[in-house]
Amino acid sequence: MAGKIPRSFIDDLLARVDIVDVVNRYVPLKKAGKEYQACCPFHGEKTPSFTVSQQKQFYHCFGCGVHGSAISFLMEYDHMGFVDAVEELAHQIGVEVPREEGFSSGPDLRPLYEIMQRSVDYYRQQLCSHPQADQAVNYLKQRGLSGEIAARFDIGFAPPGWDGLIKSVGAEEQDLKRLRITGMTSDPDGKCYDRFRERIMFPLRDQRGRTIAFGARIIGDGKPKYLNSPETPLFHKGKELYGLYEMRKALRKIERLLVVEGYMDVVSLAQYGIDYAVATLGTATTPDHLDRLFKTCSEVTFSFDGDRAGREAAWKAMHVALPMMRDGRELRFLLLPDGEDPDTLVRKEGEQKFAARVAAALPLSTFLFDHLTGQVNTDTIDGRAHLAQLAKPLLERLPAGLFREMMFQRLDELVGLKSRRAGSPKRVNRWNAVKSTSAAKRTTPVRKAIALLMQYPELAKLLVDSPQQEWRLLEVPGIPLLVEIVEMLKQRPELSSAALLERWRDCEEFSSLQRLQYYDIEIEQGHDSELLGVIGILQREWERRDDKLLLSKLSPRDMSEEEKLLLRQKFSERVTVQKKPDGLE
Numbered sequence: 001m002a003g004k005i006p007r008s009f010i011d012d013l014l015a016r017v018d019i020v021d022v023v024n025r026y027v028p029l030k031k032a033g034k035e036y037q038a039c040c041p042f043h044g045e046k047t048p049s050f051t052v053s054q055q056k057q058f059y060h061c062f063g064c065g066v067h068g069s070a071i072s073f074l075m076e077y078d079h080m081g082f083v084d085a086v087e088e089l090a091h092q093i094g095v096e097v098p099r100e101e102g103f104s105s106g107p108d109l110r111p112l113y114e115i116m117q118r119s120v121d122y123y124r125q126q127l128c129s130h131p132q133a134d135q136a137v138n139y140l141k142q143r144g145l146s147g148e149i150a151a152r153f154d155i156g157f158a159p160p161g162w163d164g165l166i167k168s169v170g171a172e173e174q175d176l177k178r179l180r181i182t183g184m185t186s187d188p189d190g191k192c193y194d195r196f197r198e199r200i201m202f203p204l205r206d207q208r209g210r211t212i213a214f215g216a217r218i219i220g221d222g223k224p225k226y227l228n229s230p231e232t233p234l235f236h237k238g239k240e241l242y243g244l245y246e247m248r249k250a251l252r253k254i255e256r257l258l259v260v261e262g263y264m265d266v267v268s269l270a271q272y273g274i275d276y277a278v279a280t281l282g283t284a285t286t287p288d289h290l291d292r293l294f295k296t297c298s299e300v301t302f303s304f305d306g307d308r309a310g311r312e313a314a315w316k317a318m319h320v321a322l323p324m325m326r327d328g329r330e331l332r333f334l335l336l337p338d339g340e341d342p343d344t345l346v347r348k349e350g351e352q353k354f355a356a357r358v359a360a361a362l363p364l365s366t367f368l369f370d371h372l373t374g375q376v377n378t379d380t381i382d383g384r385a386h387l388a389q390l391a392k393p394l395l396e397r398l399p400a401g402l403f404r405e406m407m408f409q410r411l412d413e414l415v416g417l418k419s420r421r422a423g424s425p426k427r428v429n430r431w432n433a434v435k436s437t438s439a440a441k442r443t444t445p446v447r448k449a450i451a452l453l454m455q456y457p458e459l460a461k462l463l464v465d466s467p468q469q470e471w472r473l474l475e476v477p478g479i480p481l482l483v484e485i486v487e488m489l490k491q492r493p494e495l496s497s498a499a500l501l502e503r504w505r506d507c508e509e510f511s512s513l514q515r516l517q518y519y520d521i522e523i524e525q526g527h528d529s530e531l532l533g534v535i536g537i538l539q540r541e542w543e544r545r546d547d548k549l550l551l552s553k554l555s556p557r558d559m560s561e562e563e564k565l566l567l568r569q570k571f572s573e574r575v576t577v578q579k580k581p582d583g584l585e
C-alpha cells in the first residue's frame with residue numbers, strides 16, 4: 001500500500017504555494033480588482049470569465065463552473081492524479097512529500113526515473129554522433145521528420161553491440177541493477193545484454209514528462225519490427241499512451257484526440273501540424289486506455305486500416321467503449337483506404353485533407369448500425385427482427401442516459417417500430433428534473449452557514465466563542481457536517497478556503513462542498529452578522545423543538561424535578577418578553 005500523505009502536509013503545502021503563480025504558469029492572468037482573470041482554459045470563450053482569488057486561493061469559471069484549489073487545477077489542466085498533483089506542487093517549491101508512519105511508502109522510484117532519463121540522453125547522443133547512425137537518420141528524413149520534431153519527441157538510436165548502454169549508463173553495480181529493473185537489459189543465458197540494438201528509440205513519457213519505457217523500431221528488415229519495453233514498476237502497457245505528454249505540451253486546449261497504432265504515425269502527424277494523436281503501443285484498446293482518453297478530451301477518434309483486420313480491430317474497440325459512453329462523450333471511427341496508415345496518408349494528402357478525414361469520421365452510432373445492418377436484410381420482417389436481436393445486447397451495455405435512449409430510438413426506427421419498446425429506458429421529464437434541481441439548491445440556514453465557513457474560514461471563531469451551542473444537537477440534515485467544519489477550524493484556524501475543502505476530497509461530501517465554495521450568498525449585512533444570524537435561526541429551532549418535547553409530557557408526574565424547573569424558567573422568560581414595551585422585541 002502506498003504511503004499516505006499527511007493531511008498537515010497538504011494544509012501547509014497549500015499555505016505555501018500561491019495559486020496565482022501556479023495558474024499563471026499555464027494560463028496568463030491579468031489583475032482585475034482584488035482577483036485575477038483569464039479566458040477559461042477548460043472551455044472556449046472570448047470574454048474572460050475565469051477568475052483566480054489570491055485571498056481564497058481558489059479558481060472559478062463563471063462560464064463552465066469549474067472551480068478548485070491549486071491541486072484541483074493541476075488535476076484538471078494537466079490531467080494528473082491527486083498524488084501526482086501534490087508531488088508536482090511540492091516539486092515547484094522544492095520540498096519532499098512525506099509519508100505517514102504506519103504506512104508502507106513502497107520502493108523509491110526516483111532512481112529508476114533517473115536511469116531512464118540517462119538512457120534517453122545516451123540514445124539521443126548516439127543518434128547525433130555514432131558512426132553507424134546514418135541509416136537511422138536517413139530513415140527519419142525519408143519519413144519527412146525534421147530535427148525539431150525528433151528533438152521534441154527525444155528520438156534516439158540504439159547502436160549495434162551488446163553492451164553500449166551498459167558501459168555508458170550501467171557501469172556501477174547499482175545502476176546496472178536499475179537497468180535490469182526498468183527492462184533496459186536482458187539476460188537470456190545468464191549474461192547481461194542491452195535489450196535494444198540497431199533500433200530507432202522512441203521514449204514513452206508519463207503525464208509528468210518522466211520516461212517510463214521505450215518503443216524501438218528496427219533499422220532494415222529484421223524482426224521483430226517493433227519492440228517495446230517489458231512490464232516494469234514504471235510501465236504498464238495496457239494503461240499508457242505514446243505521445244500524450246507531448247500533445248499536452250503542444251496544445252493549450254485539447255478539442256479532440258486521434259488514436260493511432262504506431263509511434264511513427266504519432267510523430268509524422270505532429271510533423272504536419274496534427275498534434276492531437278496518440279498511440280496504444282501496439283496493444284488492443286483497454287478500459288484503462290479509454291478512461292485516460294476521455295479524462296483528457298470528450299471527443300476521441302480511432303484510426304484503423306480500412307481492410308478486414310482494421311474493421312475487426314475497430315469493432316473490438318467499440319465493444320470495450322460501450323460501457324464508458326456516458327452522456328457528453330463522443331467516439332468516432334476513421335477507416336483509412338486499404339494499404340494506407342496515418343503516416344503515409346498525411347504525407348500524400350497534407351494536413352488539411354487529413355484533418356478533414358478526422359472531422360468526417362463515423363460516429364459510434366453510425367459505425368455500430370452500419371456494421372449490423374450489413375449483416376441482415378432490412379427489407380424483410382425477419383431481417384429487421386434479427387437486427388434487433390443483434391443490437392439489443394450491445395445497446396444494453398451503454399450506461400443509463402440520453403445517449404442510450406437515443407440509440408434505442410434509432411434501433412426502433414431501423415426496425416420499424418413507432419412506439420417505445422417495452423423495457424427500454426423511460427424518457428426523462430425535463431421539467432420535473434429542473435424543479436427537483438431547483439429545490440435541491442434552495443437556501444437553508446445550514447447550507448448558508450456551511451457556505452459562509454467554506455468561503456470565509458476565519459468566521460468559525462465566532463461560533464467557537466459563542467455561548468449558544470445547543471444548535472449542534474439539532475437532528476437536521478447537514479448539522480453534523482457543519483459541526484465537523486467548526487471543530488476542524490477550531491483545531492486549525494489558519495486553514496485557507498482551499499485547504500479546508502481538500503480535507504474532504506475523498507469524502508462523499510466533497511462535490512457539495514465544492515459547489516458551496518462559490519455559492520452566491522445573499523448578504524444583507526456583514527459576513528459576521530450573516531453567520532450569527534443563521535446560527536441564531538438554528539438555535540431558535542432547537543429551542544422550539546426542545547419546548548415541544550418538554551410540553552409533550554402532559555402530566556407533571558411524568559417530569560423530573562430538573563424538567564419542572566426548566567419549564568418554569570421558560571414560562572418566566574416568555575412572560576418577561578410579553579411585558580416588554582412595543583418595538584423592543
